[in-house]
Amino acid sequence: MGSESSGSLVGVIGAGTMGAGIAQLAVQAGHTVAVYDAVDGAAARAVKSIGKRLDSLAAKGRIDAEEAQAGKDRLRAIEAPAKLKDAVLVIEAVVEDLGVKQKLFAELEGIVGVDCLLATNTSSLSISAIAGGLREPERLVGMHFFNPAPLMPLVEIIDGLATAPAISAAVAALAQAWGKTTVHCRSTPGFIVNRVARPFYAEALRAYEEQAADFATIDAVLRESGGFKMGPFELMDMIGLDVNLAVSTSVWEATGYDPRYTPAWTQKEHVAAKRLGRKSGRGFYEYGEGVEKAAP
Numbered sequence: 001m002g003s004e005s006s007g008s009l010v011g012v013i014g015a016g017t018m019g020a021g022i023a024q025l026a027v028q029a030g031h032t033v034a035v036y037d038a039v040d041g042a043a044a045r046a047v048k049s050i051g052k053r054l055d056s057l058a059a060k061g062r063i064d065a066e067e068a069q070a071g072k073d074r075l076r077a078i079e080a081p082a083k084l085k086d087a088v089l090v091i092e093a094v095v096e097d098l099g100v101k102q103k104l105f106a107e108l109e110g111i112v113g114v115d116c117l118l119a120t121n122t123s124s125l126s127i128s129a130i131a132g133g134l135r136e137p138e139r140l141v142g143m144h145f146f147n148p149a150p151l152m153p154l155v156e157i158i159d160g161l162a163t164a165p166a167i168s169a170a171v172a173a174l175a176q177a178w179g180k181t182t183v184h185c186r187s188t189p190g191f192i193v194n195r196v197a198r199p200f201y202a203e204a205l206r207a208y209e210e211q212a213a214d215f216a217t218i219d220a221v222l223r224e225s226g227g228f229k230m231g232p233f234e235l236m237d238m239i240g241l242d243v244n245l246a247v248s249t250s251v252w253e254a255t256g257y258d259p260r261y262t263p264a265w266t267q268k269e270h271v272a273a274k275r276l277g278r279k280s281g282r283g284f285y286e287y288g289e290g291v292e293k294a295a296p
């Protein structure tokens with residue numbers, strides 16, 4: 001597939017936590033990458049921060065200075081998806097909302113060429129439903145990266161009911177060429193990782209709400225004695241509490257409101273108060289100027 005050739009154009013839509021990481025990954029894999037975000041200036045900010053990350057990798061000797069510069073030269077922010085007509089692959093990483101994703105892919109279908117692969121980084125929404133309104137639903141596939149995308153090795157490749165096997169095979173080959181390990185799965189609620197991980201967050205939130213211990217203690221216990229790299233509350237802060245709540249809600253709805261997946265009051269209250277985690281400077285913990293402390 002043309003998408004595997006170095007230098008070919010990859011579009012990334014949504015320049016938040018995941019979009020920026022995916023764009024960095026694609027650019028380091030040798031692609032030309034165009035980033036679009038609906039919020040004015042967000043794509044440009046992401047491009048700038050990726051540039052800084054490439055410079056920092058070069059300063060640490062992890063990549064050559066020339067490679068960092070070449071990566072920056074291949075990366076650009078665009079002001080409209082219309083600029084993606086020559087893309088070989090578009091990866092969507094916008095808000096976890098079915099209607100927004102459906103609308104976006106319907107628009108993209110009218111822009112990109114017939115051979116362009118369409119991938120969604122959704123954490124939990126049905127690939128079949130996202131593809132539902134498309135003229136060619138067979139070319140939409142789930143390509144679920146984990147946070148931070150440049151570092152985390154796994155990518156779930158998810159087939160909706162209509163996804164053509166050749167499309168998921170092409171996207172899996174591409175992710176492997178980018179250095180990732182892939183797992184192929186069907187579109188079920190939360191796929192593999194987010195389905196299995198839901199109780200990790202849900203039970204931690206319940207234990208906290210029942211006052212078993214404060215969240216910093218729960219995190220410390222799991223991290224220091226449970227063998228987990230991060231505790232559930234610090235992980236929710238890294239993921240984004242809004243994203244985590246959207247995933248909880250989507251899995252809960254898709255399983256017919258199975259009480260095991262009921263979103264917790266604490267999650268909803270934090271999201272309502274815009275305490276979204278690292279990206280907003282405060283979630284369960286406070287962030288900024290090298291500070292990381294439990295928020296009161």
Ligand code: NAI
Pocket residue numbers: 013014015016017018019036037038039042092093094095096097100104121122123124144145146147238239240243247279
């Ligand atoms: P985020 O909130 O950091 O970024 C989302 C970005 O999408 C924002 O910059 C927003 O302005 C933009 N956006 C919203 N609607 C748009 C539209 N119609 N067109 C263009 N841009 C639009 O969210 P994050 O965390 O990057 O998540 C993005 C997607 O990736 C979601 O589907 C999420 O479930 C999924 N995901 C998130 C992970 C995480 O750990 N945060 C991990 C894996 C997947």
